[in-house]
Ligand SMILES: NC(=O)c1ccc[n+]([C@@H]2O[C@H](COP(=O)([O-])OP(=O)(O)OC[C@H]3O[C@@H](n4cnc5c(N)ncnc54)[C@H](O)[C@@H]3O)[C@@H](O)[C@H]2O)c1
């Protein structure tokens with residue numbers, strides 16, 4: 206026998222792929238999209254599906270649970286409901302509730318869900334993140350089909366590979382990378398969404414346009430008024446383009462599970478994540494992102510990276526869409542009398558690990574990573590936001 210080498214290397218690759226369907230009225234019995242999504246690997250089998258529904262959606266749409274039951278009845282040859290659909294409280298509260306994950310896991314166990322069963326999660330980004338995390342950990346991963354029911358869910362949160370809940374005062378402290386089995390975007394689900402959430406989700410489209418796609422930014426400016434009125438054609442087109450750009454980053458960006466420190470899709474997010482917490486989660490994620498975009502665009506101008514005319518276009522678009530670019534949380538002070546939002550930089554770095562990596566703009570459609578942020582310049586940029594947008 207030869208002497209074994211001192212180190213055995215283990216190396217393998219696991220390909221990931223999942224479809225993102227775009228459809229309308231997916232719970233109409235005649236719409237085959239959901240059946241297709243759930244049975245895409247085993248079309249002849251009958252699939253067990255546990256449905257989790259966002260409480261905000263359930264309250265806003267009369268008889269929503271009955272519609273789901275009707276769909277499963279109509280497709281009983283291919284689909285089987287595991288238990289009654291479960292309605293959970295929507296919004297950031299579900300990501301802040303430490304009892305939710307254990308209670309979901311207990312329900313999965315009671316229903317004897319296995320790794321071939323499905324969780325069909327219908328809801329906003331928060332419900333998708335929280336229930337998706339529970340599903341990712343049960344039996345080391347139950348299949349998840351997501352049906353995002355907010356703009357932000359459909360153009361960003363619901364189509365990607367991450368989930369998570371908040372803990373120890375930090376956003377998404379607990380979570381995993383878990384690509385879904387499929388995603389089904391249904392434009393008509395947005396009909397019941399309050400105006401505030403319709404607008405909030407557009408922030409992620411502005412963000413991804415600013416770092417990746419100048420023509421899309423021009424398009425957003427041209428259609429800003431329609432988008433602020435939430436006209437269906439413009440909204441659908443905005444979601445399609447923003448979703449495609451997010452998906453391109455995941456599949457072609459070279460780092461889908463964010464092993465490195467760079468996180469280009471988080472432009473504007475270091476401040477946004479901090480502001481959400483500082484506002485006691487009064488600010489929606491998208492609303493905080495809009496402020497974060499304005500702040501980092503101003504910073505980009507202050508350090509000479511971005512021409513002022515571009516900054517003005519960005520601000521004008523955000524205002525046209527209906528965003529408020531100031532919130533009192535921007536002026537909250539920490540125990541040392543320092544602006545609390547500044548701590549967001551350090552927390553952002555800790556979340557990623559490695560060196561600080563912040564995306565700034567050099568042009569509309571072009572992001573650049575920097576590894577240092579000047580505190581006096583951030584303070585100046587914050588002061589500018591206050592002076593200009595405080596009402
Ligand atoms: N996993 C990711 O990659 C990722 C990416 C971006 C954002 N996120 C997370 O997504 C969350 C924000 O998601 P969001 O903007 O979708 O907001 P949200 O999930 O907080 O939902 C906003 C409100 O809308 C309600 N609601 C949802 N659908 C509805 C409908 N169709 N009709 C009526 N009410 C409805 C909810 O109950 C809630 O009250 C944040 O927690 C953010 O961190 C995750």
Ligand SMILES: [Zn+2]
Nearest residue numbers: 409474490494
């Ligand atoms: Zn975001």
